[in-house]
Structure formats: C-alpha cells, structure tokens
Amino acid sequence: MLELKIYQRDTLDAFSNYLEMLKKERQTSETVIENLKQVGGSISEDVFNEVRNYPKTAWKKLSENNGVAATAGEYVDRKDGANRPIPHICFKVPTGGGKTLLAASALERLHRQRGLTLWVVPTQAIFDQTKAALWNREHPYRKVLERASGGRVKMLEREDAFSRDDITNYLCVMLLMLPAANKSPDKKLKDKAYYRMYRNSGRYSSFFPDHDDNDGNALMLEKYPDLDFSTEGDIPMQSLFNVIKVLRPVVVLDEAHKAYGTRNGKEFASSINRLDPQMVIELSATPNSGISNLLVDIGGPDLKKEEMIKSPVQVSSYSGMKWQDTLREASEELERLDTEARLLESSTDRYIRPIAVVRVERTGKDQRDNNYVHAEDVREYLTQHLKVPPDAVRVKSATQNELQGEDLLSKNSQVRWIITKAALMEGWDCSFAYLLVVLDKTRSQNAITQLVGRVMRQPHAQVTGRESLDQCYVFCNDTDVDAAVTQVKKGLESQGLTGLEDKIFGKGNIQDQADFQTETICRRKPFRGQEIYLPVVRHKEDSEWIQLNYQAHILPHIDWLSIKPPDPNASAPDSATLRTATVNVGDAPPVFHEDQEPHVEKNISVSEFALCLSDIVPNPWQAARI
Incomplete structure (x- = not known):
C-alpha cells in the first residue's frame, strides 16, 4: 500500500474533523427543527432555512478553531435542486501533490461502503489517466477504494448500465467528463454527451416505477x-440524470479550477448542484475562492519537504544562437544527467532514465517550412547530427501519439526525447522528465508557464542525494533570462506551487531586461481619430506604376551565377552568451551567475544551408550550388 506523506495525512485529518463537525451540526439542526415544529406559531421560513444550513454552521465553528485553511475566504453557500444545503470543501493541492490519492483516501474517510460516487475530470487526457489507475486492481488508488468498500468496487463510465442492486451491494464509482456533467439551458441536443445523460433510457428501469404505476410515480415526484x-405527463424521465439525483452521490471534482476558472464557472457550479449531491469534494491547484470553500491549502514547500518535486529549477537562456545550438546544449546536459543516473543505479540499484521534453512551434504533417521549428526538424537534428537512436525520440501531438502504450518508467523503454507543442500541457506525468527545452520563438514565455510542471515530479517521490538529479532544468532559445525566470515563477503559481518562487535559478543572454520597457504612445489631439496610411512600394512598368511583386519584378533580374559561395563561418554568430541564475525556496531573489560563452558549431551542412536558401532562391539546384 502506498504510504501517505505527512501533508496528505494532515489533509485527511482535517477532512475527518470537518466530517465530525458536520455530523454534530446536522444532528443539532434536525433536533432544533423538530422542536420548532412542535412549538408551532408563525416561525418564518427564513428561520428554518438558517437552522437547516448546518454546513455553514459547521464551517463557522471550524473556522473559529483554526480548522480550515488560513487562506480561506468567506463561506460560500450552495444548495441543490431541492433547496437543501450542500456540504462542499476544497483541497488546494499543487500539481504533483497526489490529488487522486487524496480523493480516494477522502472517500475512505467517509466510511461509506456502498452507493454512488461521481468522479468528474476536466479533459480527455486526465480522464484516460484516471481510468488507467482506477480500473487497475493492482494500482494503489484502486486498492484504497477496495479497502474503503470491503472489496466491493464497481467502476462505471457514463454509458455503462447499472441497477439498484449494484448501488445496494457495491461502491459504484462513475468517471465523467466535465461536459457531460454541465447541464446548461443553452445546451443543444446535438451535444451527444449532454443528450445521452438527460434522455430516457431503458437501462435504469430498476430505479423507477412502471409508466402505468400512477401511485408509484406520484410518490416518487413527491419525494x-x-x-x-x-413530456407525456407527470412521469419522471428514466434518465441517468434523474438516477443521479435520486441516489444523491458524493461528487469528486478533480482539477476544479478547470471548471470554475472559466467565465461559466458559476454556471458549472450550478450544474453540479442540480445533481443533488450529498457532498462535493474538490481538488484544485488554484481554487476559485468565490465558489470553493478552502479546507486545506498545501504549498510548494510542503511538497519539497516530502521529496515530491525536483527543486530548484535551473533556467538557461541563450542569445545569439540558433535553435540547433540550444538543442545541443540541452543534449549535453541530458548526457551528464544520464551519467549521474547510471552511477546512482550502480550504487543503489535505483533506476532513473532522464528524459527531455522539447517544445516546438509546429507538429502538423503539412506545416513544415523554414520559418518555424517543426517536430520533424528536431527529430532529424537529434538523430542525424547528435546521433540519438531513433527509438529514443518520440513525438506527442494532437494527431500523432508515439507514446501510446509506452511505459516510460520501465527499464525496457528507450525514450529519452519527447517532442511536443501543446499535447503534454496537462494530464501527462512522468517523473523521469528532467529537461524542458523551449524552441518556440514567438510564444516561448507562455510555453514555459504551461509546461514547467511536466518536469518537476521527483522520481519515486524520494530524493537521490545527487544534486543534479534532485533539480530540473529549463533551456530557452533566444529568450531573455529574466523573462524566462518570471514565466517559470508564473508556471509554479499556476500549478499551485506557491512558496517556491526562490527555487528558480536562471542563466542566459547578456542584455538586461531593465534596458527595455513597453510604453504606450498617445496621438496628439489634432491627429486623433484620423486614418493612418502605410506606404506601399510600387514598380514602374512602361508608364504605369503597379505594386511591386518580388517574383515578377526582382527575381528575373538576378544574376544567380554571379553569386559566390559564402564564408562557411559567416552564418555563425559573432558571439553567443549564456547567462545563468538560481532561485530557491524562501524570499531570496534570483542569483544571476557570471556570463559564459557557450560552444557554437560553426560548420555548415550543404543540405541545411540549401534548404534555408530555398525560401529566397527559387531554384533548389542554384541554392545547392551556392
């Protein structure tokens, strides 16, 4: 059985305290309501509603005794479709903090061995990841559920049939995607996930009276x-939606910020409320304080202390270099890490295979050109120039998944390089990922923010004792180091890893970011509201001026044979600069180290140079000759 970390045990203890207080206040509420009814008289409905709201009373008492997160805001009331108060709490858990294990363990603390639980996830990637864990009887998360139910777990998807006997005899856990749970008035029937959940179905007849059982249907609608x-009359729809409302499930909402963080966040909360849950347990790296009640707030230092993440983050930024040079530097770092990993294995028998994640600008089959870094450009450079074995390089994109079925943690796997654009931004975890290499020129800062969490998980949730293997690395091409450090910090915040901002160390270009600033220029009053005309270059043909066309007016007049081959070293930069910095846990600012001059490969390849020239020289044979 997977051993819980200290912060995970503390979280579950806080949840147990909440459950005890909730139970106590519910009993008090029921007693007071009964007494009020016996007294009679003109007691307003507002009084009854206040007394019924035992979740709010329980939260208030816990708050007064420091039983909720210090960062929790005002209590947020939520009521279900029958106007009953819904107990709902949120665990703030950073990425890599074991949210799924906490969710399964929280269900165990409920001491609820039977009934329905809805496990709602935001994306297909996280759905697949969660399903792989919970459907596997040998996985630690599934074992927690088995222990909670006495070995009586039934895993379900939305389309799976189940009966009242299943609910009576099993802990039924249904995995759902967010769209299926979001019932909105403007939903269209063409949305299959929406339609199937709310339509009549013969799969759930055991939960409803027969259509011609008028007394049974009347009693059900009263209850x-x-x-x-x-639409046929006062008969309840035999839909999955109605079954859920009848069973009043516990709802586990994974990555709650994905639902609540959108402009329709409150609408989605209302959709969850309409399911009539008896409790909502949210897990989020960045909760929405206006929707969620924050019971526990776990920070980055908690994960660092428990050896869950690699830290610090070493940021390297190169200026005056081609993306190929940055990739070569990253390759050399990966080789150093691999050497350290082999030494670790020889001395401790602990296996780690460091992996680099490379962010490119294009992955599409028909998107390869000389203007953007394409996945196949990187694969080709790795295999042909850096002599990386082809089987060690994989591409993961929306249309190409070369990681399918690959166990990256297995000794049988050969993968050391993963090339992607956006497919790994969520729902993908591999603790062997050590390097993030960002070759994106135009959106590199956003890429750093979104992908840095992919390389921060500590292998086996245990430090190695070797400095290089207990930290992670970000390599940026042609990005200011200060901007890169800032984006890494934002990335940590977006993953809930607050408190680690000083665990980032950067190195990079020599130009100080402070030398540049953005300034908004306002037009002088006389020119405001006027149209602006941009100049157009024209070509005179006979007596007529026409717009200049490169293909028609310039190329025919170039004497290609007079163009001589360039100096082989001319394409190499005059100088390149590597600047490094480190940021660690605490309030200390980043420490920038002495500038270095990295090695730059100055030999050129005829085929590569000809390919670059082909954008200017229309004849590839002339490009190759030059």
Whole structure:
C-alpha cells in the first residue's frame, strides 16, 4: 500500500474533523427543527432555512478553531435542486501533490461502503489517466477504494448500465467528463454527451416505477420534486440524470479550477448542484475562492519537504544562437544527467532514465517550412547530427501519439526525447522528465508557464542525494533570462506551487531586461481619430506604376551565377552568451551567475544551408550550388 506523506495525512485529518463537525451540526439542526415544529406559531421560513444550513454552521465553528485553511475566504453557500444545503470543501493541492490519492483516501474517510460516487475530470487526457489507475486492481488508488468498500468496487463510465442492486451491494464509482456533467439551458441536443445523460433510457428501469404505476410515480415526484419530467405527463424521465439525483452521490471534482476558472464557472457550479449531491469534494491547484470553500491549502514547500518535486529549477537562456545550438546544449546536459543516473543505479540499484521534453512551434504533417521549428526538424537534428537512436525520440501531438502504450518508467523503454507543442500541457506525468527545452520563438514565455510542471515530479517521490538529479532544468532559445525566470515563477503559481518562487535559478543572454520597457504612445489631439496610411512600394512598368511583386519584378533580374559561395563561418554568430541564475525556496531573489560563452558549431551542412536558401532562391539546384 502506498504510504501517505505527512501533508496528505494532515489533509485527511482535517477532512475527518470537518466530517465530525458536520455530523454534530446536522444532528443539532434536525433536533432544533423538530422542536420548532412542535412549538408551532408563525416561525418564518427564513428561520428554518438558517437552522437547516448546518454546513455553514459547521464551517463557522471550524473556522473559529483554526480548522480550515488560513487562506480561506468567506463561506460560500450552495444548495441543490431541492433547496437543501450542500456540504462542499476544497483541497488546494499543487500539481504533483497526489490529488487522486487524496480523493480516494477522502472517500475512505467517509466510511461509506456502498452507493454512488461521481468522479468528474476536466479533459480527455486526465480522464484516460484516471481510468488507467482506477480500473487497475493492482494500482494503489484502486486498492484504497477496495479497502474503503470491503472489496466491493464497481467502476462505471457514463454509458455503462447499472441497477439498484449494484448501488445496494457495491461502491459504484462513475468517471465523467466535465461536459457531460454541465447541464446548461443553452445546451443543444446535438451535444451527444449532454443528450445521452438527460434522455430516457431503458437501462435504469430498476430505479423507477412502471409508466402505468400512477401511485408509484406520484410518490416518487413527491419525494424527489426536482426530477426532470417526461413530456407525456407527470412521469419522471428514466434518465441517468434523474438516477443521479435520486441516489444523491458524493461528487469528486478533480482539477476544479478547470471548471470554475472559466467565465461559466458559476454556471458549472450550478450544474453540479442540480445533481443533488450529498457532498462535493474538490481538488484544485488554484481554487476559485468565490465558489470553493478552502479546507486545506498545501504549498510548494510542503511538497519539497516530502521529496515530491525536483527543486530548484535551473533556467538557461541563450542569445545569439540558433535553435540547433540550444538543442545541443540541452543534449549535453541530458548526457551528464544520464551519467549521474547510471552511477546512482550502480550504487543503489535505483533506476532513473532522464528524459527531455522539447517544445516546438509546429507538429502538423503539412506545416513544415523554414520559418518555424517543426517536430520533424528536431527529430532529424537529434538523430542525424547528435546521433540519438531513433527509438529514443518520440513525438506527442494532437494527431500523432508515439507514446501510446509506452511505459516510460520501465527499464525496457528507450525514450529519452519527447517532442511536443501543446499535447503534454496537462494530464501527462512522468517523473523521469528532467529537461524542458523551449524552441518556440514567438510564444516561448507562455510555453514555459504551461509546461514547467511536466518536469518537476521527483522520481519515486524520494530524493537521490545527487544534486543534479534532485533539480530540473529549463533551456530557452533566444529568450531573455529574466523573462524566462518570471514565466517559470508564473508556471509554479499556476500549478499551485506557491512558496517556491526562490527555487528558480536562471542563466542566459547578456542584455538586461531593465534596458527595455513597453510604453504606450498617445496621438496628439489634432491627429486623433484620423486614418493612418502605410506606404506601399510600387514598380514602374512602361508608364504605369503597379505594386511591386518580388517574383515578377526582382527575381528575373538576378544574376544567380554571379553569386559566390559564402564564408562557411559567416552564418555563425559573432558571439553567443549564456547567462545563468538560481532561485530557491524562501524570499531570496534570483542569483544571476557570471556570463559564459557557450560552444557554437560553426560548420555548415550543404543540405541545411540549401534548404534555408530555398525560401529566397527559387531554384533548389542554384541554392545547392551556392
């Protein structure tokens, strides 16, 4: 059984305290309501509603005794479709903090061995990852559920049939995607996930009276007044949506910020409320304080202390270099890490295979040109120039998944380089990932923010004792080091890893970011509201001036044979600069180190140079000759 970390045990203890307080206040609420009814008289409905709101009372008492997160805001009330208060809490857990294990363990603390649990996830990637864990009886997360239910777990997807007997005899856990759970008035029936969940189905007949059982249907609608009705009359729809409302499930909402962080966040919260849950347990790296009640706030230092993440982050930024040179520098770092990993294995029998994640600008089959760094450009450079074995390089994109079925943690895997654009930004975790190499010229800062969390998980959740293997690395091409450090900090914040901002160390270009600043220029009053005309270059043909066309007016007049081959070293930069910095846990600012001059390969390849020239020289044979 997977051993819980200290912060995970503390989180679950806080949850247990919450459950005890909730139970106590619910009993008090029921007693007071019963007494009020016996007294009679003109007691307003507002009084009854206040007394019924035992989750709010429980939260208030916990808050007064430091039983909730110090960062928690005002209590947020939520009511279900029948106007009952919903107990709902949120665990703030950074990426890499074991949210799924906490969710499964929280279900165990409920001491609820039977019934329905909805496990809602935001994306297909996280759905697949969660399913792989919970459907595997040998996985630690599934073992927690088995222990909680006494070995009686039934895993379900939205399309799976189940009966009342299943609910009576099993802990049924249904994995759902966010769109399926989001019932909105403007939803269209063409949305299959929406339509299937709310339509009549013969799969759930055991939960409803027969259509011609008028007394049974009347009693059901009296007991569950907020069910969806059939268009045929006062008969409840035999839909999955109505079944869920009848069963009043516990809802586990993974990555809650993905739902609540959108402009429709409150609408989605209302959709969850309409499912009539008896409790909502949210897990989020960056909770929405206006929607969630923050019970526990776990920070980056908690994960660092428990050896869950690699830290610090070493940031390297290169100026005056081609992307190929940056890739070569990253390759050399990966080789150094691999050497350290082999030494570690020989002395401790602990296996680690460091992997580099490379962010490119293009991955599409028909998108390869000389203007953007394409996945195949990087693959070709790695295999042909840096002599990386082809099987060690894989591409992961929206249309190309060469990681399918690959166990990256296995000794049988050969993968050391993963090339992607955006496919790994969420729902992908591999603790062997050590290097993030960003070759994106135009959006590199956003890429750093979104991908840095992919390389921060500590292998086996245990430090190695070797400095180089207990930290992670970010390599940036042609990006200011100060800007890169800032984006890494933002990336840590977006992953919930607050408190680690000083665990980032950067190195990079010599130009100080402070030398540049953005300034908004306002037009002088006489020119405001006037149209602006941009100049156009024209070509005179006979007596007529026409717009200049490169292909028609310039290329025919170039004497290609007079163009001589360039100096082989001319394409290499006059100088390149590597600047490094380190940021560690605490309030200390980043420490920038002495500038270095990295090695730059000055030999040129005829085929590469000809390919670059082909954008200017229309004849590839002339390009090759030059």
